[in-house]
Amino acid sequence: MIPGKVLVAYATRYGSTKDIAEAVSKTIREMGIETDCMDINSINPENLSDYDAFFVGSPLHLGKWLPEAKEFMQFRRDILNKKPVFIFTCGITIKDKTEHILKKAEFAIYEFSEYIKIDEKGFFPGKLTVSDLNESDSQIVRLAGVGEGDFTDTVSVIIWTKDIADKYFVDE
Numbered sequence: 001m002i003p004g005k006v007l008v009a010y011a012t013r014y015g016s017t018k019d020i021a022e023a024v025s026k027t028i029r030e031m032g033i034e035t036d037c038m039d040i041n042s043i044n045p046e047n048l049s050d051y052d053a054f055f056v057g058s059p060l061h062l063g064k065w066l067p068e069a070k071e072f073m074q075f076r077r078d079i080l081n082k083k084p085v086f087i088f089t090c091g092i093t094i095k096d097k098t099e100h101i102l103k104k105a106e107f108a109i110y111e112f113s114e115y116i117k118i119d120e121k122g123f124f125p126g127k128l129t130v131s132d133l134n135e136s137d138s139q140i141v142r143l144a145g146v147g148e149g150d151f152t153d154t155v156s157v158i159i160w161t162k163d164i165a166d167k168y169f170v171d172e
């Protein structure tokens with residue numbers, strides 16, 4: 001299936017998941033496929049039927065997807081289940097791709113993978129600067145010992161996206 005239009009939907013607090021979403025969107029657009037890259041909070045559900053495939057991403061917060069991203073999966077599952085769905089998770093801990101870390105990141109998506117058919121999953125390291133966080137987030141990351149730094153890996157995002165396009169966006 002060559003999609004007419006693809007939606008890349010993301011949740012973010014500090015912009016790094018938006019950066020990943022934009023890299024996904026740019027990669028697809030460069031293949032000649034139309035894409036919209038949108039913050040989940042600004043998506044009009046009535047427009048979802050315009051899309052032939054969905055990328056949906058969220059950062060990890062205390063081991064979970066952000067609430068608006070989980071709600072998007074839950075409340076829009078009927079339309080999502082009719083189309084290919086590719087999800088990406090961003091987290092600072094994902095810089096260490098150990099089995100334990102990846103299992104924890106998998107657990108974050110377990111709750112909605114029960115009712116949504118997920119075609120592909122990507123896990124990407126994020127970016128965190130404690131001094132940029134609001135008061136409550138900075139307390140949480142200090143207490144949880146989340147760590148900080150910029151581990152953005154755009155090359156891996158582009159490769160992941162191209163692999164998906166090669167596998168799913170082909171003439172039948």
Ligand SMILES: Cc1cc2nc3c(=O)[nH]c(=O)nc-3n(C[C@H](O)[C@H](O)[C@H](O)COP(=O)(O)O)c2cc1C
Binds near residue numbers: 094
């Ligand atoms: C309150 C808070 C909790 C976080 N919890 C986790 C976590 O459980 N696991 C993890 O890998 N990263 C965690 N992070 C790091 C973020 O997932 C990471 O910085 C991500 O790149 C942020 O995405 P954003 O810039 O799109 O908001 C946390 C960050 C914050 C602010």
